[in-house]
Amino acid sequence: MDGLTIRSRRTVLPEGERPAAVSIRNGRITALSPYEFRDPAGAVLDLGDVALLPGLVDTHVHVNEPGRTEWEGFATATRAAASGGVTTIVDMPLNSLPPTVDPAALAAKRAAAEGACAVDTGFWGGAIPGNLPSLRPLHELGVFGFKCFMSDSGVPEFPPLPPDGMRDAFREVASFGGLVLVHAEDPASLAAPSGGGYAEFLASRPPSAERVAVERVVRLAEETGVRAHILHVSAADCLDVLAKAQADGLPVTAETCPHYLTLTDDDARGTASKCCPPIRDAANREALWQGLASGVLSCVVTDHSPCTPELKRGDFATAWGGISSLQLGLPVVWTAARARGHTLHSVVRWMSEAPAALAGVSGKGAIAVGNDADLVAFAPDETFTVTPSALHHRHPVTPYEGRTLAGAVHTTWLRGVPVTGSSTTGSPAGRLLTRQER
Structure with missing residues (x-):
């Protein structure tokens, strides 16, 4: 199967939030379709009521x-x-x-x-x-x-x-x-x-x-x-x-x-x-x-x-x-x-x-056809308490320790590839950007 479609009833697009399906091929967003869309040539991931945001x-x-x-x-x-x-x-x-x-x-x-x-x-x-x-x-x-x-x-x-x-x-x-x-x-x-x-x-x-x-x-x-x-x-x-x-x-x-x-x-x-x-x-x-x-x-x-x-x-x-x-x-x-x-x-x-x-970071900042498939599955109603042991920056010092926050990141995709969450695989996939780069 070639490609991936991620759909959510809460897809946050430039014009607002609505149910939608986001199709991805070769690291780019290739189509935005109604939520019910299912691409027979690719995998489908249904987030349900978990929101889909741009990275x-x-x-x-x-x-x-x-x-x-x-x-x-x-x-x-x-x-x-x-x-x-x-x-x-x-x-x-x-x-x-x-x-x-x-x-x-x-x-x-x-x-x-x-x-x-x-x-x-x-x-x-x-x-x-x-x-x-x-x-x-x-x-x-x-x-x-x-x-x-x-x-x-x-x-x-x-x-x-x-x-x-x-x-x-x-x-x-x-x-x-x-x-x-x-x-x-x-x-x-x-x-x-x-x-x-x-x-x-x-x-x-x-x-x-x-x-x-x-x-x-x-x-x-x-x-x-x-x-x-x-x-x-x-x-x-x-x-x-x-x-x-x-x-x-x-x-x-x-x-x-x-x-x-x-x-x-x-x-x-x-x-x-x-x-x-x-x-x-x-x-x-x-x-x-x-x-x-x-x-x-x-x-x-x-x-x-x-x-x-x-x-x-x-x-x-x-x-x-x-x-x-x-x-x-x-x-x-x-x-x-x-x-x-x-x-x-x-x-x-x-x-x-x-x-x-x-x-002027091109190809970023919105769920739009042609942009990089940088996406976030975000559960806006899920709560958690900040604990330093769960933080990944080098020294987990934070003024938010002990605070209960709403909104949990389930998975982050970089150009359609998971870079966090339980499905993280492979070596670091980040690219070094320049102002001129598409």
Whole structure:
């Protein structure tokens, strides 16, 4: 028998959720048919009321290999991704050694990833002081865009761009039609925490730091014409600035993350929940949901940023700032989204369609004829309690430990081949993607 048809009464298509059958041949979706369709030349898998989603696309992942593989690594990160319904990741240019800021570093990153990835993997480049001549060559080698910091990145080999350097980088990237990603916190608005508690840490990174930084990015986007994306928006104070920029027709987009949509400062009882920018209060969280509903925030991505358990110890002044959630992002967001009346169709738009469009990852992000058969069997009403022993990223530190979540990933398919669940077979099947690749 040649080919496979997967059918579900809850197939999430670009136009909405409906019963449908998805036919697959040679790794691609070849047809969408009524639910009752049965291809006599191929196998049929009936999911019934288990939903069928497109594979998620997570464009904000820190894999950290090479150089800091003890923090994570391509094998462990992508195995966690597959278990969470993520079929494509785009790796950030830090915290690997070397960071992805020139062609040689990109070659080292690709060499480390080759043959190790359970899901498809692309790469962002980085913009730092002194690497302006490397931006165009990296673009030509297929990176999906360029990340920069306005404030300290946390690692010395990836310093922030000063204002003039940021302007120069924006102009250079605009000259070849590229994309810039900005960690937007104004350094002059930040301070060292006055103590080791969460209240002191939160006060050291106020919402105004994000707003001032976003205002600066908007001005530079208007001046240079570059396409700019604001990473991990945690402060709802930024939403009106972003809304105005988008209404004015500026090419400025923004994302947020599962932890900002689900946790609050009251949940920050241990350093597993420390991240930069920080998790804020409940009113701010609800305003971020409004920003998603309105479209001002277009993407929900994890900012998976792991480290060793030793670096997570200590207090909020000294612990590493990062949350690992590749495997949990979908159920975390779905649990909170459905409680607010949102649909699976909206979650797919935020976590698959929009990130794929942002990065220009072709053939991904939707169940559509011609796309890669990257699919997820997701039981939206099934619940489970988060236990670290079930997590696949290298160090199972999570602020979600003990939480009961709705939505369980049963199987993830990459180009029609199972990459998680009881039917997982073979060696890692993930491909290394470039911007030009179909």
